[in-house]
Amino acid sequence: MNRLLKEMKPYPMDELVKAREKLKREGKKIYDFGTGDPKEPTAPFIREAVKNAIPEVSQYPTVKGRPDLRKAISEWFESRFKVKLNPETEIIPSAGSKEAIFHFPLVFIEEDSEKKRVIYGTPAYPVYERGTLFAGGIPTPITLKYEDGFLLRLDRIDRSILEETRIVWINYPHNPTGATATKTYLEDIYGICREYDIILCSDECYTEIYFEEPPPSALEAGRKKTVVFHSLSKRSGMTGYRSGFVAGDESLIKEYLRFRSSFGVGSPEFIQIGAREAWKDEKHVEERREIFRKKKAIFEKFFKEEGLEFLEVKATFYFWVKVPEGISSKDYAFHLLKYGIVVSPGDFFGKGGKGFFRIALVPSVRECKEAVKVWKEAHKTLKRRRD
Structure with a gap:
């Protein structure tokens, strides 16, 4: 074992x-x-779309996903965050966000590199640590504090640690605390990641469950070496359907897509059709x-x-x-x-x-x-x- x-x-x-x-x-x-x-x-219209799309002949789906789903995601993202994504090169459908988050370090952590730390806040969703461990990276949890609003403060981390860091995970709105981040905070953390050549990964699967101002996306701060992870699980009540997407820096998306076929995570066509309809409706x-x-x-x-x-x-x-x-x-x-x-x-x-x-x-x-x-x-x- x-x-x-x-x-x-x-x-x-x-x-x-x-x-x-x-x-x-x-x-x-x-x-x-x-x-x-x-x-x-x-929602009934999502269930109907899935049922009507179940084919007589079942065939393997592509990892890249249906063009119409990627187009629907691109249009939703632009409407919601005012960020235009190229559906051909900057979006990959995923089987929910959890698998994509887990698999990401497997592609981008090099065991022989001096930059293989992965920073994330704690308390946290356990998958950030587990994906890092399986990829041979060095989990580097940073304790989040009540008095800081449970925000991950990269500006307080030693320079030597940041120089060894390959990936930083942020998750706002936050699981488990429900803490939120401002666009200014995201711009600050984006700037630090650019200074130290760190990949910024933003788990954003709770952005659509809000009660005041709509939470921002990390891609509003910039997209260079930045990727975001979204899901229909919470937004549309589709936890069992396993449908989400990864989007951001074109070079990272291209590299990630190249290896995802090895993981067997292509989303079934009929789920993609249901997802397409879900992203089109608010x-x-x-x-x-x-x-x-x-x-x-x-x-x-x-x-x-x-x-x-x-x-x-x-x-x-x-x-x-x-x-x-x-x-x-x-x-x-x-x-x-x-x-x-x-x-x-x-x-x-x-x-x-x-x-x-x-x-x-x-x-x-x-x-x-x-x-x-x-x-x-x-x-x-x-x-x-x-x-």
Whole structure:
């Protein structure tokens, strides 16, 4: 077995899945705020487009993807971010964003090079570290701080580290904290990456779940040695369809495309057709935002009533919340689990997550209201136990 596989801890979300399944077998009512997989139905027009596109004869899809899908992505990106992308040379469809993020370092990390560090903020989505390890790179996590709004501050990193860095990952709006970044921040980080000849990778799969100003894209700061990763999973409720794209610097896209056929990640044609229709429509996205807005209001009120401190939610469907005083993130999560409430301990997301927990606004609005009542009972029990 690959040495890395032996040494890796279980994928954090696996623990949540096992705990949830155990509770289900015991017949417990589950309110799952753990994994970020919302229950809202995929829009009917997307499902119909996929169904109607299923062919009688199944054949291999191309890794480059359908021209009409790339055109739809290009038009959406220009409308949304005011950045014009060449659909022929600057866009690659992907099977969601996770696989593309994982595979990217496999192409661009050279094991014999002195520049093989990969910088990313922590707490973080675990795939940045895992893709780096499998590529033979050096994971370099930087602890994000509450007082900095969980922004990755490259300007505070030693020059010697930056000189050894091949890739910097940023992820705004941020998973797990929900933190957002301004265009000025992106311009600053882009400038530092250019100074040190670093590839800037921006995971932007939460840009379309927002409640105030629409979050910017790193490509608004510039596209030289910069690539962005987008997905329909959150925007359009297509987590199970596995559809997204990679876009940016033409030379990087060309090199990445050259090797992606080795990974077997070509998206099925009928999924691409559904994705094409999804990128062409904004109405269903606005409707989804409104549903998340209602859920957000329920928990903002609840957390304030319970005296739980949380980061203001401007985008994503996550709350990043400080645990009650005198209890660890993991113990708090296990306490809630007794009541059927599943949350993610902050420690799951790496250093910087200690003392926090994350909830994903996955259950329906009705279930969120039910969960708050159950959660209040869990807090009463916790308070009695501590008194």
